[in-house]
Amino acid sequence: MSANDGIGVSEQVHGYLSALATAIDGLTECDLTGLQDSELTSVMQQVEKSLRRADAVGHRLIVETAERSLPGKLGHKTLNKLLIGVLRISAADASARITAAKSLGTWHALSGQPLPVDLPETATAQRDGDIGADHARAIREVIRKIPHTVSSSDVAVAEEILAELARSATPEDVEKAGHELLAHLNPDGNLTDDKDRKRLRGIRLGRQDQNLTTPISGHLDPEARALLDPILAKWARPGMNNPDDPESPTGAAEHPAVDRDKLAAAAGLDTRTAAQRNHDAVKEALRALLASGVLGSHRGLPATTIITMTLDQLEHATGVATTASGGTLPIRDALKMAERSHPVLVLFDHNGRPLHLGRSKRLATADQRLALIAADRGCTRPGCDAPATMTAVHHVHDWSKGGATDIGALTLGCDGCHALIHDGPGDWKTRTAPKDSEYAGRTQWIPPPHIDPERKPRVNHRHHPKELLERARRKANAHKYADTVSRREQPQRPTGSDGMDEIP
Numbered sequence: 001m002s003a004n005d006g007i008g009v010s011e012q013v014h015g016y017l018s019a020l021a022t023a024i025d026g027l028t029e030c031d032l033t034g035l036q037d038s039e040l041t042s043v044m045q046q047v048e049k050s051l052r053r054a055d056a057v058g059h060r061l062i063v064e065t066a067e068r069s070l071p072g073k074l075g076h077k078t079l080n081k082l083l084i085g086v087l088r089i090s091a092a093d094a095s096a097r098i099t100a101a102k103s104l105g106t107w108h109a110l111s112g113q114p115l116p117v118d119l120p121e122t123a124t125a126q127r128d129g130d131i132g133a134d135h136a137r138a139i140r141e142v143i144r145k146i147p148h149t150v151s152s153s154d155v156a157v158a159e160e161i162l163a164e165l166a167r168s169a170t171p172e173d174v175e176k177a178g179h180e181l182l183a184h185l186n187p188d189g190n191l192t193d194d195k196d197r198k199r200l201r202g203i204r205l206g207r208q209d210q211n212l213t214t215p216i217s218g219h220l221d222p223e224a225r226a227l228l229d230p231i232l233a234k235w236a237r238p239g240m241n242n243p244d245d246p247e248s249p250t251g252a253a254e255h256p257a258v259d260r261d262k263l264a265a266a267a268g269l270d271t272r273t274a275a276q277r278n279h280d281a282v283k284e285a286l287r288a289l290l291a292s293g294v295l296g297s298h299r300g301l302p303a304t305t306i307i308t309m310t311l312d313q314l315e316h317a318t319g320v321a322t323t324a325s326g327g328t329l330p331i332r333d334a335l336k337m338a339e340r341s342h343p344v345l346v347l348f349d350h351n352g353r354p355l356h357l358g359r360s361k362r363l364a365t366a367d368q369r370l371a372l373i374a375a376d377r378g379c380t381r382p383g384c385d386a387p388a389t390m391t392a393v394h395h396v397h398d399w400s401k402g403g404a405t406d407i408g409a410l411t412l413g414c415d416g417c418h419a420l421i422h423d424g425p426g427d428w429k430t431r432t433a434p435k436d437s438e439y440a441g442r443t444q445w446i447p448p449p450h451i452d453p454e455r456k457p458r459v460n461h462r463h464h465p466k467e468l469l470e471r472a473r474r475k476a477n478a479h480k481y482a483d484t485v486s487r488r489e490q491p492q493r494p495t496g497s498d499g500m501d502e503i504p
């Protein structure tokens, strides 16, 4: 519609704004107590959708403000300063909004011609109200990290897949799947190559402050992180090493004896920075600590770094392995760790779960736990990101009601999630996915009605980002197919979305 239609643009915009204000007045003042529980969550979702769509309006306003050089005209040095002055928002907020508008807004050439949107599918998903600012930020971060050697058409496909995924997943899921995607686009894992990792590594101990506490900062390399995680899982557990409780158990490591002469000689040749030496020291200490066996066991397994990878990854020595504590490290580093075998266990993530113990034992054996770590990788409740080290082995069917201690009937769950199932107030149910279902053999969780009125069983994709990517890729392909069909069949309407999911 244009000004020629009889109504000026200004009146039009003011009409929209007053309708928006009326709607918000109504929603602010109406009595929510009359809503059913399920309605309340649905209202929440609809308000969220509108707020997300409103972000897209914000981008339009920023683009328009910038393109007519308003900051200069109004005496603001930059667009940031104009936003801060006009909206009284923080500098951080202003720059976040401008960054978002740059990648999601439709900008124009001097001729007035619209330019291609930086992240077109993400922008569409936001306009649809399906994704929020955090989703968009997660996608932008992944796209930004794609190496320049990757073709622009591959980048476009990656963006499409991530945007499709974001429509049905959390920003954290997008981030995780993004790592997977980056590993796929750069299978050698040299996104930040070995040189970068060597240069970046370091731990900085700050000066003691007034409280006598010391700030610490820096970067651990993936191997160091993978060594550190299981120790934290063990020593930082509630009740362990608590100085306020004399009864609390403590753990300590022994220092190896040091040969002073050798040390003096090595010091003369050492060109590392202090931060790099700190880093290397901690890494070796952790390695020695893990190898010494003083850590004993953690939830029935020796406390150690547990790495999972697929046979395919092993054969090609490319990609990224995951650790039981939720970390990732390049396969090459994982294999290097495995060669020094003592502290590390490498598991191969097959789909099958080979162990069967029936009801002979109440407690899951260490072998079963290892198999579950390889298969489940973490808590199996949909959306929970507790890594395997934070979980215990649970019976999919309550053991007290006859559930077997059989690998096919066991699953990993963190304590919080486990409290939600069986007869607990959370009202979640668990079962093993039937043979003919998409994720056969995995633990399905059936949500209570306030989360999903249809109570559709779902599995947790949080520890299996590849699955999310696969699903998003299928959906993106389906959309493309639908577009082609609708273009070919014009003016008939395109076929419905039913059945589209089956197109590979």
Ligand SMILES: [Zn+2]
Residues within 6 Å of the ligand: 379, 380, 381, 384, 385, 386, 413, 414, 415, 416, 417, 418
């Ligand atoms: Zn959990």
